[in-house]
Amino acid sequence: MSTTSDQLLSIKDGYVYYAGKAGAKVPAVKGASFDIAPGEHVAIVGESGSGKTTLALAVAGLLTAAGASCEFGEFVFDGRTIERGKIAPVPYRTPGTSMVFQNAMTSLDPVATIGSQFVDVLRGLSRISRKKARAVAAEWLVSVGLHDTDRILKLRPYELSGGMRQRVMLALALCSEPKLLLADEPTSALDASVSRDVMDLLRSMTERTGASLLIVTHDIDLVRLYVDKVVVMYHGEVVDVCNAGRIEEEAQHPYTLALTRCVPTLDAYNLDRLPTLDETMTAGFRRGEGESKAAMSA
Ligand SMILES: Nc1ncnc2c1ncn2[C@@H]1O[C@H](COP(=O)(O)OP(=O)(O)OP(=O)(O)O)[C@@H](O)[C@H]1O
Ligand SMILES: [Mg+2]
Numbered sequence: 001m002s003t004t005s006d007q008l009l010s011i012k013d014g015y016v017y018y019a020g021k022a023g024a025k026v027p028a029v030k031g032a033s034f035d036i037a038p039g040e041h042v043a044i045v046g047e048s049g050s051g052k053t054t055l056a057l058a059v060a061g062l063l064t065a066a067g068a069s070c071e072f073g074e075f076v077f078d079g080r081t082i083e084r085g086k087i088a089p090v091p092y093r094t095p096g097t098s099m100v101f102q103n104a105m106t107s108l109d110p111v112a113t114i115g116s117q118f119v120d121v122l123r124g125l126s127r128i129s130r131k132k133a134r135a136v137a138a139e140w141l142v143s144v145g146l147h148d149t150d151r152i153l154k155l156r157p158y159e160l161s162g163g164m165r166q167r168v169m170l171a172l173a174l175c176s177e178p179k180l181l182l183a184d185e186p187t188s189a190l191d192a193s194v195s196r197d198v199m200d201l202l203r204s205m206t207e208r209t210g211a212s213l214l215i216v217t218h219d220i221d222l223v224r225l226y227v228d229k230v231v232v233m234y235h236g237e238v239v240d241v242c243n244a245g246r247i248e249e250e251a252q253h254p255y256t257l258a259l260t261r262c263v264p265t266l267d268a269y270n271l272d273r274l275p276t277l278d279e280t281m282t283a284g285f286r287r288g289e290g291e292s293k294a295a296m297s298a
Contacts, residue, residue, distance in 0.1 A: 008179060008212050009036040009059065012074035016051070016058045019067025028054040029070075030236045036180065036229075041203065041213040043223045043244070045259065046233030052216045053102060055233070056182050059214065061094040078179055098178035100169045102185050102216075107169060108157040114141075114168055115153030118175065125176055140171040143208075144201055163194040167201065174205055181206055184216045195219075199226050220259055223247075232256045 014032040017025035029051040036042050044052045057063045058070045061082075075082045078096050101107035109117055118137030119130050128136070138149035144167040146152055157165055166186060173181055183202060187195035203226055206213045217223060223230050223244055230247060232240040232255065239253035251257050262276065 006037060007035040007076070008038045008040070008078060009214075010074065010076045011035075011059065011072055014055070014058065014070065014072040014075070016054050016063065016070040017068065018054075018065055025069065028236055029058065029233075032233075032238045033073075034231045034238060034241050036212045036214060038179075039207075039210055039212055040229060041206065041215070041227040042229045042231060043227040044214065044216045044231045044233060045218065045220060045223060048218075050233040051236045052233055053184055056099070056184055056214060056216050059094065059180075060097045060099045060182050061092045062099060094180075096179040098173035098176050098181050100166075100173045100181070100183040100186050102188070108165060108172075110157055113154055113156055114160075118153070118172065121172055122175060136175065137171075140175045141168070144168075144171045144174075144205065145197075146171075162190055163198065166190065166194075166198050170198070170201065170205065174209065174211075177209060178211055180212045180214060182214045182216075185218070186215065187222070188218065195222070202226075220247075232259070 012033045014029060015027055016029040017027050020026040032051075032055055034042070044055060046052050054063070058072075063070060077094055082094060108114075112120075115134055115137060118140070119133040122128060122133040122136055123130070134153060137153060141147075141149045141152055146164060146167055152160070152164075152168075157168075160168065170183075170186070173183075181202075186202065187198050190198060199222060202213060202215070205211075213227070215227065224247075227244045230240075230242050230244045231238055232242070232251075232253065234253065234255045240251050240256040242250040242256065247256060247260055251260075
């Protein structure tokens with residue numbers, strides 16, 4: 001059995017609050033617990049508003065919203081217990097983490113060249129000359145598949161395609177050589193084939209550097225293909241933590257099972273329509289059935 005000391009990240013009973021009316025603390029994440037082993041690839045899935053981004057930001061220590069706060073029963077990263085209580089709203093980046101944000105277009109500085117954005121990051125990490133920083137940046141760009149480095153370093157984000165921006169974001173996040181890379185829906189704005197390219201890249205880069213990966217996504221197919229473990233969130237709670245290849249077998253919560261049933265498959269070709277999440281959950285999904293009871297009773 002694995003223990004906290006085997007894990008890169010171990011969080012227990014994590015609560016994250018945003019500021020409500022009259023100073024009220026409104027919980028967006030309620031009692032989240034899960035672990036990430038060194039080199040493990042983990043996905044957080046769940047419906048919109050379930051708290052995925054909030055949890056990822058709290059893990060990275062990048063919760064910047066005014067009045068936000070978090071409290072964790074336990075937060076151990078890379079062998080160190082990190083005090084995560086009452087430190088927000090001041091962001092306190094968890095050392096050894098990097099994040100690829102939900103929207104690459106708004107996360108990159110729109111008026112700065114790609115080269116100057118790399119130079120800022122790299123010179124913030126170590127005392128190197130601008131020239132050396134640009135050379136290091138060029139190496140990272142090549143490693144994420146962008147070979148025309150002299151030209152790209154001079155461009156601004158709006159001059160790149162969506163897929164190129166996502167690669168630049170990934171290179172920027174990786175150049176600090178994090179132990180945990182967090183990626184918030186890194187493929188949601190991309191078409192299917194570019195999404196797969198970016199996911200292949202995320203996987204190969206983290207495998208190469210030995211980093212663990214925590215990816216936030218809506219795409220359950222992508223989860224099965226690319227990660228080892230899936231953390232399922234529903235209404236702010238972590239309702240399931242399953243092996244990605246055994247979601248149906250290990251799921252305890254009806255939402256998790258419903259999520260797997262809403263994906264079109266070749267087996268579902270003869271259904272008039274796929275069951276919705278609401279139908280599947282309201283009717284009470286029975287494990288192992290080919291169709292939801294809701295679909296049958298509709
Ligand atoms: N800055 C903020 N201030 C106040 N409430 C917020 C803030 N950011 C998020 N929330 C609220 O916290 C809850 C969780 O939001 P979060 O962005 O974490 O969801 P999500 O699962 O990432 O959704 P999506 O899939 O749409 O990105 C939502 O109810 C949201 O309205
Ligand atoms: Mg989100």
